[in-house]
Amino acid sequence: MHKVSYRFEDFEALEQALDAEDTDLAIDDPQVGDGQWLLATFSVGEESTSVAGRVIDRGDALRLTFEERDQLRLRHFANGNGRPSVRSLVPAEQTLPPGSCALVVSASAPVANIVGKLIEGWGASVRSVGSVEDALDVLRQAPIDVIVLDSLLPGLGCGDLCQALSRSENDNRPCVLLLGQDPTCADAHAALAAGADDFVQKPFRAQELRARLVGLLEHRLCG
Numbered sequence: 001m002h003k004v005s006y007r008f009e010d011f012e013a014l015e016q017a018l019d020a021e022d023t024d025l026a027i028d029d030p031q032v033g034d035g036q037w038l039l040a041t042f043s044v045g046e047e048s049t050s051v052a053g054r055v056i057d058r059g060d061a062l063r064l065t066f067e068e069r070d071q072l073r074l075r076h077f078a079n080g081n082g083r084p085s086v087r088s089l090v091p092a093e094q095t096l097p098p099g100s101c102a103l104v105v106s107a108s109a110p111v112a113n114i115v116g117k118l119i120e121g122w123g124a125s126v127r128s129v130g131s132v133e134d135a136l137d138v139l140r141q142a143p144i145d146v147i148v149l150d151s152l153l154p155g156l157g158c159g160d161l162c163q164a165l166s167r168s169e170n171d172n173r174p175c176v177l178l179l180g181q182d183p184t185c186a187d188a189h190a191a192l193a194a195g196a197d198d199f200v201q202k203p204f205r206a207q208e209l210r211a212r213l214v215g216l217l218e219h220r221l222c223g
Helices: 009-019 068-080 107-121 132-141 158-167 186-193 206-222
Strands: 004-007 038-046 048-057 062-066 101-105 127-128 144-150 175-179 198-201
Touching: 004 009, 009 038, 009 068, 038 206, 048 068, 048 206, 101 107, 101 132, 107 127, 107 144, 107 206, 127 132, 132 158, 144 158, 144 206, 158 175, 175 186, 175 206, 186 198, 198 206
Parallel strands: 004 038, 101 127, 101 144, 144 175, 175 198
Antiparallel strands: 038 048, 048 062
16 A cells, blocks of 8 residues: 655644645655555644545646545644544555454445455455345454445445444444445435445545555554
């Protein structure tokens, strides 16, 4: 997982940089190319946060651009609202934190197979189920670090699963990454409103999926 770091003297300097660059930041790294997804870490003193970003060739230079939801997270961090402390626990040769366990919830066998094999290739163990009901059974039996949740499911919807996680008394709640065609559709909106942590649009790019999973798991381990 390729990473890039930005360090600022204080939160005001970060906020000024975001205002000046409109969160489309310069990147000077010969190892990255147009269209590549990577994890960007923003540090202020001992505090830091990480978000996924995509490299884009603007013609005169490479820039790092962010989805709107990630721009909002950076603004939230720069404004000092609940600044998370995120220190990278993933060594350079490791993609996902060692020992991580993912649960893939999808009624589509091809989607579950592709996502599962990708996550296994990135160093985590994977379990797959085809419904929210089965997912809840797994969560009662074994610890899960991250749930990759397909927005199209039979029976209970993805919003129901997120609500159940929110009501749980388990302090070690898994993070939830939603896969869907459109973040504004009813199922996706319900899941995000109920506490899903992030969204990746289908058809997804493996680099983006990996970057967002790394970011979620790093936040969870440091939280």
